[in-house]
Amino acid sequence: MAQHFSLAACDVVGFDLDHTLCRYNLPESAPLIYNSFARFLVKEKGYDKELLTVTPEDWDFCCKGLALDLEDGTFIKLAENGTVLRASHGTKMMTPDMLAEAYGKKEWKYFVSDTGMPSHPGKYYFYDNYFDLPGALLCARVADSLTKQNSGQKTFDFWKDIVAGIQHNFKMSAFKENCGLYFPEIKRDPGKYLHSCPESVRNWLQQLKSAGKILLLITSSHSDYCKLLCEYTLGDDFADLFDIVITNALKPGFFSHSPSQRPFYTLKDDEEQESLPSLDKPGWYSQGNSAHLYELLKKMTSKPKPKVVYFGDSMHSDIFPASHYSHWETVLILEELRGEEGEKPEEAEPLEKKGKYEFLNGKIQRTPWFIHGLLTKSVLTALLQFQVLKQLQNYPWTTSLQDSLQTVQKQLATIRWSIIPMVLSNDETLTIILMETIYATNVLLKMLFSKNILKCFVGTSFCENDQVIGICP
Secondary structure: OOOOOOHHHOOEEEEOOEOOOEOEOHHHHHHHHHHHHHHHHHHHHOOOHHHHOOOHHHHHHOOOOEEEEOOOOEEEEEOOOOOEEEEEEOOEEOOHHHHHHHHOOOOOOOEEOOOOEEOOOOOEEEEOOOOOHHHHHHHHHHHHHHHHHOOOOOOOOOHHHHHHHHHHHHOOOHHHHOOOOHHHHHHHOHHHHEOOOOHHHHHHHHHHHHOOOEEEEEOOOOHHHHHHHHHHHOOOOHHHHOOEEEEOOOOOHHHHOOOOOOOEEEEEOOEEEEEEOOOOOOEEEEEOOHHHHHHHHHHHHOOOOOOEEEEEOOHHHHHHHHHHOOOOEEEEOOHHHHOOOOOOHHHOOOHHHOOOOOEEOOEEOOOOHHHHHHHHHHHHHHHHHHOOOHHHOOOOOOOOHHHHHHHHHHHHOOOOOOEEEEEOOOOOEEEEEEEEEOOOOEEEEEEEOHHHOEOOOOOOOOOOOOOOOOOOO
16 A cells, blocks of 8 residues: 655655656657657668658657567557556557467566566566657667568567667767767757746745755756756756755666665766765765665764655656665656646537647647647556446557547546546545546546545556655645
8 A cells, every 4th residue: 555655754855857857848859859869770770761750640659658579579568467458569559369369368477566567677678758758669660660671570689779879869978079969959949848947846946945855856867968957947056956966877776776886976077087985975976876875864864764755757767766775755747647728628629620739728738749649548548457437448459549539538428527436456545537628639537646645547567566656746
């Protein structure tokens, strides 16, 4: 059973940066990430130029929680109990019969029920955040291309080229050297790709400091990129908000690795210098480990067991490791929960008459098309898993967002804007609010947990972890 916690009782409040404190403009940042890799594969590795052309419909493939088989290019999506909900070879979805033949109804052989994570990390890559998802689409399209070129081929060796693309675009020196496509574009026009942080969030951070909390920033981004993001989103004085800043943290290893495996490094001009045998004072560091950090927090708080809470957007890199290895409280940030601004469904025009970026009352829709596909698929998965609508259990998965949405719309027509109480297996009663919005082509699922903490089940394979999952106030 998930444990409640009070933010007021926490001595230390830590934050991830990307997609947590720093929100990205996903309709712009996602294609940028995709193109960064695709151009490298085409130009440097000789892949088909068709990879450079992406339609809005192609993005419907993306969904948090996909696991890629690195050998044969198969993607699977797991249910909460470890069974395979759906699978595709590249972007080509398996039929229900193909799915049953390949995986049956048993728990996936690499699923570990106590963690909800794949037990064969060398064979599979797990996609659970918005930085990774464009790579999922690219890998799927690479598998399609290679299958087309080499009919009958069962295994592929494209992953090494994907890794090379990551190194080319995101190596530690890439920001300073203007290497690749990603960093030069972000530096050229940060406002195109980043959202500035609301003043309310800055005020909240300052209130936490005034209340005596120690504030941490722990990000896997390198120091120079971290500065650009923080200066744009939080302001030039962002460093005053945090007691300790840790960049290039290489999560989840920051939480799981020992001090000898992952020491802290000092920084000079954003470059790593000497390694440190321990962490003795607040400041700005690179890499490191949670064990040495916690020893410093003991000194700073004068407490033998200071209570730490960490906010992040990734189950794999933030939430699970921080809780499992470091025993910190955790809060999951879900972009999908932001919902929509504008009209209520009954006031909106029919779906087919709405543009994907149409302005509503002078404001552009908050949730863009890139989120629509992710959100709708997550909600469909949740409906299937929790059997809210039993008639949807045998509905075959389709890559057509329009078709999927219209099916759900018909089933939800009689319960729109209604509240459905539900008792889960652990006897916790949650309230599920289903808000079906015709004009935005998405369905929003919110689950209200006691005392305004949101506990969300949106088709991930991590639903059974002892995590308090919520959103930043």
